[in-house]
Amino acid sequence: MRMNTKVVRLDLGYYSELQPGFSQQRHYIAPYPQEEASHFVRRLLAYLIMYEQQPQLSKTATPGKEPDVFVQDTDAHFRLWGSVDVLSDKKLRRACHLADEVWFFISELDQPKLQHLPYQMNAHCYHFDEQQLLQLQQMLKPHMRLSVWRDTDTLTIADGEHWLEFLLQLAALH
Template identity: 30%
Template structure:
C-alpha cells in the first residue's frame, strides 16, 4: 500500500439490460490521498459499466503514465485507454500513440468542452458523459466497503448504493466519421 492511501473494497453488480449481460465486479483498491471522492466515483462507474473482460484499474492513480483504467494489448500497447474526469490534449496525444481506443468518462462539461470541439480530429476518442449530480451524491457515500448495484438500460444509468438510488443519462460522443465502439450498452 502506498503512503497516505486508503483501502476500499468495492463489490459492484452490473446489469446491462439491453444486452442481457450481467456481471459482478470486485476489487480491493488503494485510493491515494490526493484522489478526490468524485474522481474515485467516476473511476468506479467507468469500471462498472465498461464491458470488457480484461479491464483493469490502474494501481497508481497519481503516479506514472498509466491511464485510470485500461485494457492491455501487450507490454507496451493498450487496446483501450480510459481516463476519467479530464483529459488534456497532451495526454490525449500520448494515449492515441499507445492505444487503439481512447475513452473519457466525465461529468463536468466544461472540462471536456475543448475535446467536444476537437472530437472529429481524434478518430480513436470517445466521450461518455454522466450527470454531475450522480457523481456528487455517490461521492458523499464513499466508505471502506462499497456495495453498489448498477443498471444500464439504453441511455439510462441507475445506481443503488445502500438505501440511496440515483439515475443519470449516459451520453456517448464519438467522431462522426468513425462508428462508435460501444462497450457501454
C-alpha cells in the first residue's frame, strides 16, 4: 500500500527515561514519492528511536547513497547513518566509511538477509516484529497525534486508540 499523502503532520509528545524531560512538538514529515506505507513506517520508527539525537529524515529515496534517517555534526559529517533497507555489501562499506555508526531498522523477516554481509565494526541492527510494524502502519494518518515513551530497552507508542511497545536491542552485525 502506497502512502496517499504528501506530508504527514505529526504532533508528538515525547518522554525519555534516558534524558528525563517531556517535549511536545509538531513535525512535518514527507513520504518519498511512491513510498510504500511499510517502508515509511520503518523510517518513522527509526526517527522516533533516534529522536533524542535530533535526527533528520532524507528527502529522497536513494538506498545506500543517502541514509533514510541520519544525524550529522556541524561539519556535515554523518555521526549516525540509519537505513530501513538491507544494503548491498558495496553500499554498506560506503555507509560505514562515511559515518561513525550505521544502524539498520528492519523487519524480523529481513534479518536473514544481513547474514551475507561482512562484519563491520560500526554497523548495528534493530529488528522488529512484523506484526507490530503492521499495527504501527494502521496508525498512519495525514495528521497523527502520538505519545512516545522511551526507556532503556523499550519504545512505547500510543495514539489514543492503539498502544504498541517495541523492544529495542541494538545488535552488532555478524
